[in-house]
Amino acid sequence: xxxxxxxxxxxxxxxxxxxxxxxxxxxxxxxxxxxxxxxxxxxxxxxxxxxxxxxxxxxxxxxxxxxxxxxxxxxxxxxxxxxxxxxxxxxxxxxxxxxxxxxxxxxxxxxxxxxxxxxxxxxxxxxxxxxxxxxxxxxxxxxxxxxxxxxxxxxxxxxxxxxxxxxxxxxxxxxxxxxxxxxxxxxxxxxxxxxxxxxxxxxxxxxxxxxxxxxxxxxxxxxxxxxxxxxxxxxxxxxxxxxxxxxxxxxxxxxxxxxxxxxxxxxxxxxxxxxxxxxxxxxxxxxxxxxxxxxxxxxxxxxxxxxxxxxxxxxxxxxxxxxxxxxxxxxxxxxxxxxxxxxxxxxxxxxxxxxxxxxxxxxxxxxxxxxxxxxxxxxxxxxxxxxxxxxxxxxxxxxxxxxxxxxxxxxxxxxxxxxxxxxxxxxxxxxxxxxxxxxxxxxxxxxxxxxxxxxxxxxxxxxxxxxxxxxxxxxxxxxxxxxxxxxxxxxxxxxx
Amino acid sequence: xxxxxxxxxxxxxxxxxxxxxxxxxxxxxxxxxxxxxxxxxxxxxxxxxxxxxxxxxxxxxxxxxxxxxxxxxxxxxxxxxxxxxxxxxxxxxxxxxxxxxxxxxxxxxxxxxxxxxxxx
Numbered sequence: 372x373x374x375x376x377x378x379x380x381x382x383x384x385x386x387x388x389x390x391x392x393x394x395x396x397x398x399x400x401x402x403x404x405x406x407x408x409x410x411x412x413x414x415x416x417x418x419x420x421x422x423x424x425x426x427x428x429x430x431x432x433x434x435x436x437x438x439x440x441x442x443x444x445x446x447x448x449x450x451x452x453x454x455x456x457x458x459x460x461x462x463x464x465x466x467x468x469x470x471x472x473x474x475x476x477x478x479x480x481x482x483x484x485x486x487x488x489x490x491x492x493x494x495x496x497x498x499x500x501x502x503x504x505x506x507x508x509x510x511x512x513x514x515x516x517x518x519x520x521x522x523x524x525x526x527x528x529x530x531x532x533x534x535x536x537x538x539x540x541x542x543x544x545x546x547x548x549x550x551x552x553x554x555x556x557x558x559x560x561x562x563x564x565x566x567x568x569x570x571x572x573x574x575x576x577x578x579x580x581x582x583x584x585x586x587x588x589x590x591x592x593x594x595x596x597x598x599x600x601x602x603x604x605x606x607x608x609x610x611x612x613x614x615x616x617x618x619x620x621x622x623x624x625x626x627x628x629x630x631x632x633x634x635x636x637x638x639x640x641x642x643x644x645x646x647x648x649x650x651x652x653x654x655x656x657x658x659x660x661x662x663x664x665x666x667x668x669x670x671x672x673x674x675x676x677x678x679x680x681x682x683x684x685x686x687x688x689x690x691x692x693x694x695x696x697x698x699x700x701x702x703x704x705x706x707x708x709x710x711x712x713x714x715x716x717x718x719x720x721x722x723x724x725x726x727x728x729x730x731x732x733x734x735x736x737x738x739x740x741x742x743x744x745x746x747x748x749x750x751x752x753x754x755x756x757x758x759x760x761x762x763x764x765x766x767x768x769x770x771x772x773x774x775x776x777x778x779x780x781x782x783x784x785x786x787x788x789x790x791x792x793x794x795x796x797x798x799x800x801x802x803x804x805x806x807x808x809x810x811x812x813x814x815x816x817x818x819x820x821x822x823x824x825x826x827x828x829x830x831x832x833x834x835x836x837x838x839x840x841x842x843x844x845x846x847x848x849x850x851x852x853x854x855x856x857x858x859x860x861x862x863x864x865x866x867x
Numbered sequence: 868x869x870x871x872x873x874x875x876x877x878x879x880x881x882x883x884x885x886x887x888x889x890x891x892x893x894x895x896x897x898x899x900x901x902x903x904x905x906x907x908x909x910x911x912x913x914x915x916x917x918x919x920x921x922x923x924x925x926x927x928x929x930x931x932x933x934x935x936x937x938x939x940x941x942x943x944x945x946x947x948x949x950x951x952x953x954x955x956x957x958x959x960x961x962x963x964x965x966x967x968x969x970x971x972x973x974x975x976x977x978x979x980x981x982x983x984x985x986x987x
Contacts, residue, residue, distance in 0.1 A: 445970075737913035
């Protein structure tokens, strides 16, 4: 019986053939390849990272970060300030390292996509239908309130109720969650319904093959037709292989997909720039014991400012994350907070930012990313930190440690406002985990990279089914939307 | 020299943490463990990040030997702090230290003995 999952030592041939080549096994790629395989087509998945099922995941954060993330989770966007991007690079992609949060793109963003990017209403209707299929496929559920766990999320809930702010119990793709709080480093119990637990087994059952540790280096084409992909196998014995195929579905993510196209000299005039969400992390000290490490990842999102592009939620707590979040502070701060470990929690403000990043593919194999900080984002950041502080002080926090170099801690809103008055962008500590719209879908080939079918405008047989095709950032966790677009693109291709 | 310079950076970033004393007692190889981890990550970065990082480490190490007669790792905490205070003027030094600091923290808590992590 032919192998389904290829490790570096399994590549005995130099040339492989398939009908559909799907590059990337994250949210978009897994959906695309699975639907194609279930329709009876011969599919090969190419995945740059390694294969780590639940049994291979453990609580050693540095070890798992090395295995599951690109560059150990420290891919920098150069700018002022520089931003750290934590990108999954393994079979299952970002769905292995995310919190499994399933959110639908809000209606006001869909309206933007229709009015500014030409997406038709029919597409939006179908995306909404696909959300239902996805939520069923991933066993999506709202997390139940835990009596003694997730007290950090409960703090947000109670404070929101007191302030009259909207909040929601998030929907997550989980089955019998064991509350290990290890979502960012791979769920060791298999409870998180990542692509490895859901779509990819279906694809394998229908004959799909997954080539792991296999990085696509170049697409060879003639005229408007792609012919084959040259890929490099990493590991002890590096070698190149060729995969000849009829169709290519690109799903390497919003950086790697345009990077591959640019390296292959496939022109994407409107591509190569992307949008992202900015995450600001605040460490809060409370008088009450929270034991925030107990319980699963965040369960409550404060959505009062959702239309403004701001979400507030609790974040994973581990001593590693306390120290890395506060790496801009003196060790005396870290010492103090580790002594009060049971009384602290980390909270994140996620902003739908206006800053735009650019991928430069001239420096060799790996992309270089620079971005320009949009001054509008500064207003939003101030707003986010003020709202976060209002909420956390209401929740009973006695001290907040801000993601701002040189600020130290604040103990009141007035103190924060005073420190925000002279805030400069270069002093901010920002991270991101959501990037999108580098190959946006649209109806005009001058302003978009893929047409409404998800096909590259100037290529007959190359499609994109990852976060790149989203016309803009969404302000919400994007996994479900990426999957919905993949459903739409594949179904249109198959004529369904 | 690069290894000792990296170890010097690692030490600087953790020797004032209260956890470090417990770690040092339980695991005398801890600094080498963390330095190896950080070094492997720097080596694995794209060349336009790893090459400048290694050049900066080399320059820092060389300057340390020239000005103090010793590798960064073997300086006392006080002398190392003074040296690093002046070395900050080198362009991109702060970025390099931040990178090493974050990676050091990531590894530190995974090699702490169980009785220390239980104290948290």
